[in-house]
Amino acid sequence: MAGQSERGTTRYPPDVSARVACRREQTSGDRVVARTTRTAIRVCREARRSAVTIWHIPFAVWSILYFGLNFPWRACRAWCRFLEFSNREPFQAEQMSDPRPDVLLLRLLLAALMTVVGSALAGAAAAAAKLEVPVAYFSEAIAEPPPLSLVEVVARDKGLAGAKLAIEDNNTTGRFLNQNFSLVEKTVPQGGDLRGAASDLIESGVKFFLADLTADRLLALADLAEMKGAVILNVRAADDALRQRDCRPNIFNIAPSYAMKADALAQYLVTKKWMKWVLISGSNPPDKAFADAIRRSAKRYRAKIVEERVYAFKAGSRRTDTGEQQIREQMNKLTQRLVDYDVLVVADESEVFGEYLPYRTWDPRPVVGSQGLIPAAWHRSLEQWGGTQLQRRFIRRFGRWMLERDYAGWQAVRAIGEAVARTKAGDSAAIRTYMLSDNFELAAFKGQALTFRKWNQQLRQPILLTSPLMLVSVSPQAGFLHERTPLDTLGYDKPDSQCRLNE
Numbered sequence: 198m199a200g201q202s203e204r205g206t207t208r209y210p211p212d213v214s215a216r217v218a219c220r221r222e223q224t225s226g227d228r229v230v231a232r233t234t235r236t237a238i239r240v241c242r243e244a245r246r247s248a249v250t251i252w253h254i255p256f257a258v259w260s261i262l263y264f265g266l267n268f269p270w271r272a273c274r275a276w277c278r279f280l281e282f283s284n285r286e287p288f289q290a291e292q293m294s295d296p297r298p299d300v301l302l303l304r305l306l307l308a309a310l311m312t313v314v315g316s317a318l319a320g321a322a323a324a325a326a327k328l329e330v331p332v333a334y335f336s337e338a339i340a341e342p343p344p345l346s347l348v349e350v351v352a353r354d355k356g357l358a359g360a361k362l363a364i365e366d367n368n369t370t371g372r373f374l375n376q377n378f379s380l381v382e383k384t385v386p387q388g389g390d391l392r393g394a395a396s397d398l399i400e401s402g403v404k405f406f407l408a409d410l411t412a413d414r415l416l417a418l419a420d421l422a423e424m425k426g427a428v429i430l431n432v433r434a435a436d437d438a439l440r441q442r443d444c445r446p447n448i449f450n451i452a453p454s455y456a457m458k459a460d461a462l463a464q465y466l467v468t469k470k471w472m473k474w475v476l477i478s479g480s481n482p483p484d485k486a487f488a489d490a491i492r493r494s495a496k497r498y499r500a501k502i503v504e505e506r507v508y509a510f511k512a513g514s515r516r517t518d519t520g521e522q523q524i525r526e527q528m529n530k531l532t533q534r535l536v537d538y539d540v541l542v543v544a545d546e547s548e549v550f551g552e553y554l555p556y557r558t559w560d561p562r563p564v565v566g567s568q569g570l571i572p573a574a575w576h577r578s579l580e581q582w583g584g585t586q587l588q589r590r591f592i593r594r595f596g597r598w599m600l601e602r603d604y605a606g607w608q609a610v611r612a613i614g615e616a617v618a619r620t621k622a623g624d625s626a627a628i629r630t631y632m633l634s635d636n637f638e639l640a641a642f643k644g645q646a647l648t649f650r651k652w653n654q655q656l657r658q659p660i661l662l663t664s665p666l667m668l669v670s671v672s673p674q675a676g677f678l679h680e681r682t683p684l685d686t687l688g689y690d691k692p693d694s695q696c697r698l699n700e
Contacts, residue, residue, distance in 0.1 A: 328376045330367075330623050332610055333398050334360050335418070336384045336409035345552050350597050356409045356432055357382065358595045359603030363610030370618055378614060391418050399423050404625040405430070407609050409602070412436040412443075419445040428625045430612070432605035436486055440653040440689060444696035449632065450655045451609045452602075455490035457688035458572035461660035461672035462542075462565060463494035464686070468674050471539035471563075476505045477531065477554070483546035487567065491542055503536050508550045528557035535560065542566045569664075572672070575604035576663040582644040608647075608656065612639050633699055644671075650685070653696040657684040 334357050344351060352358070360380055367378040381403055385394045395418060398406070405428050408415050412434040419429055424447060431439065431450045440454050466474070474495060478488035495502050508531060532541070532554070541558060543566035545551030551568035563569065577588060577598040587607075591599040599607075616628045616637065631637055633654070638646035647658045662670040673683040679690075689696075 326375075328374075328617070328621070328623050329402075330376060330378045330405070330613070330617055331381055331401070331403045332360070332364070332378060332405045332407065332613060333381045333383055333403045334407045334409065334606070335394070335398070337389070337411075337414055338384055338386050339411070340387075342548065345548065350600075352597060352600055352603075354595070355600055356407075356602035356606040358591070359599060359606035359608075360407055360610050362591055362594055362603075363607040363614065366607075366611060367614030367617075370614065374618055374621070376617060376621075378610075378617075380610075392421055392423070395421055396423050399427065404428065404623075405613050405628070407432050407606055408448075409433045409606075412439055415439070415448070416443055416445070419448050426625055428613075428629050430609035432609050433602060437490060437689070440655050441695040444653050444698060446654075446698055448654065449609075449612075449649065450653070451612070452605045453574050453658065453660060454655065454688050455487045456493060457655075458660055459487070459490035459494040460497070460687045461572045461662065462570070463491075463498045463500060464672050464674040464677055465570075465662055465670050466540060466565070467498045467500060468676075472500045473538045474500055474502045474540055474542050475532075475535055475538045475562075476502050476542045476544065477508060478505070478544035479508050479547055479549055479551075481547040481549070484544050484567075487546050488544035491544055491566070502542075503538050506531060508545070524553050525557055528553050529559050532558040532560065538562065540565055541569075543568050570669060571663055572660050573601050573663060574658060574660065575599060575601045576661050576668065578663055578666060578668045579642070579661060580668075582642050584642045587642050608639065608641055611641065612637075612656075615639055645684075650691075651699045652691045652694050653689065654698060655688065657682065657687075659684065660687060 336356070364378050364380045367376075371377055381398065381401075383394055383398060385391060391414065395406075404426070406418075406424075408418060408429050408431050410418065410431075410433060415429070415431060415434050416439075418424060427447055429445075429448045431448055432452055434450075435452055435455050435458070436443075437454050437456050439448065440450060440456075466472075474491075476488060476491055478484050492502065494500075527550075531550075538560075539562070541554065541562050541564045543551045543554060543564060545567040548567070551564075551566070555564045555569050558564070565571075579588070588599060591597075591603070612632060613628065616631045617623060619636070620627050620631050622628065632649055633651050637648060639648070639656075641647050641658065643659050645659070647656055649656055660672045661668060662672060673686045677683060677686045679685045685691075
């Protein structure tokens with residue numbers, strides 16, 4: 198009869214036989230052997246489960262590649278059967294012959310849904326055209342003075358290197374969004390034809406320009422009829438006039454203004470209670486512009502400039518025409534017989550004399566401004582907020598540390614990349630609208646998101662206060678509050694601004 202052997206003894210399934218054996222051993226008092234048998238059954242069961250789990254992934258890949266290309270329904274069927282088999286309890290024949298219909302149906306529906314969604318996404322990605330976003334780095338061949346010290350880095354790609362690194366960062370995200378960013382370099386000779394160079398770029402489809410130009414040349418570029426629909430990002434000129442009476446709707450100012458840097462420095466000096474300043478400035482236009490910003494900040498924060506002096510610049514070789522003895526005498530004479538003061542503020546943006554002032558002043562006073570304690574958007578000493586990661590990537594890529602103009606170029610390209618990624622559009626009008634909206638935020642290793650001021654299109658950002666080798670502080674300082682954001686305590690606020698864009 199069924200269930201019996203030829204000799205009449207009953208056959209049991211393996212798991213039932215083990216249980217019967219355990220009962221007999223327990224009856225005879227051999228409980229140690231019984232526990233060993235149960236443990237062996239449990240180990241075998243777990244081993245079989247583990248073996249099935251290890252083969253989940255290769256079996257799924259095999260079923261999709263082999264069946265899914267031509268017969269999706271076969272792939273679903275094979276996958277569901279495998280899941281059903283792998284989740285059964287080993288050594289129990291009654292479960293193998295009676296799977297739960299609701300579980301099987303649920304698995305079948307999920308597998309079918311995954312197949313349909315995956316096919317749809319793959320088809321959509323293949324059908325969509327890649328969005329090309331060319332960005333131009335537009336500069337003028339202006340000869341810069343050689344560095345005063347041999348230890349200072351000589352960077353011939355200042356600004357451009359930061360833009361190149363940001364293009365790579367944009368494409369890292371763009372690969373997943375079907376977007377591709379490219380950098381077009383364009384350099385015109387000093388005093389060259391801006392219209393011709395800009396027209397060539399516009400005709401080739403470029404709508405975004407990083408302008409490494411002085412203020413007057415930047416305005417000449419922005420006022421061209423060909424550039425009315427373009428987005429120009431200023432990475433060099435710090436002139437306050439570009440954020441005031443000379444602002445333009447197609448210019449976004451990435452580089453911080455002289456007013457922002459002067460306010461950042463003034464907040465720190467007021468915090469230290471150094472309220473009496475001596476201002477020494479150069480005679481070149483950039484020196485005068487920064488000196489004007491220093492005077493404005495002193496008035497704004499109720500500090501007092503007790504005396505001003507001007508260093509008379511004489512053309513010549515800054516290295517060979519002056520020896521150490523002559524330099525010391527010049528600096529002593531420049532700072533001699535001053536009234537009592539707390540700090541010496543230097544406005545030497547042309548880098549002519551400021552580096553010679555520290556430790557050579559007649560009175561022992563700290564030196565701040567263009568030299569000494571410097572306000573800057575970026576410095577190689579920044580390590581906070583992931584700054585070390587950006588510093589090291591830049592050094593590996595270009596063999597030098599990142600300078601302030603490099604950082605401005607990186608910010609400008611990343612601002613474009615962020616706007617394109619969010620809007621999924623490449624036209625300048627959509628990008629401009631988004632960058633001025635409340636949704637735009639730029640992560641730039643400054644500890645907080647950066648945004649644009651709507652009234653003059655200046656990028657808000659903290660300003661670093663650094664010595665040549667160390668970060669000293671970051672402005673805005675604690676306690677300087679604002680109704681919108683403390684970042685608006687740096688530079689011209691909306692009530693003080695002569696620029697009224699986007700109103």
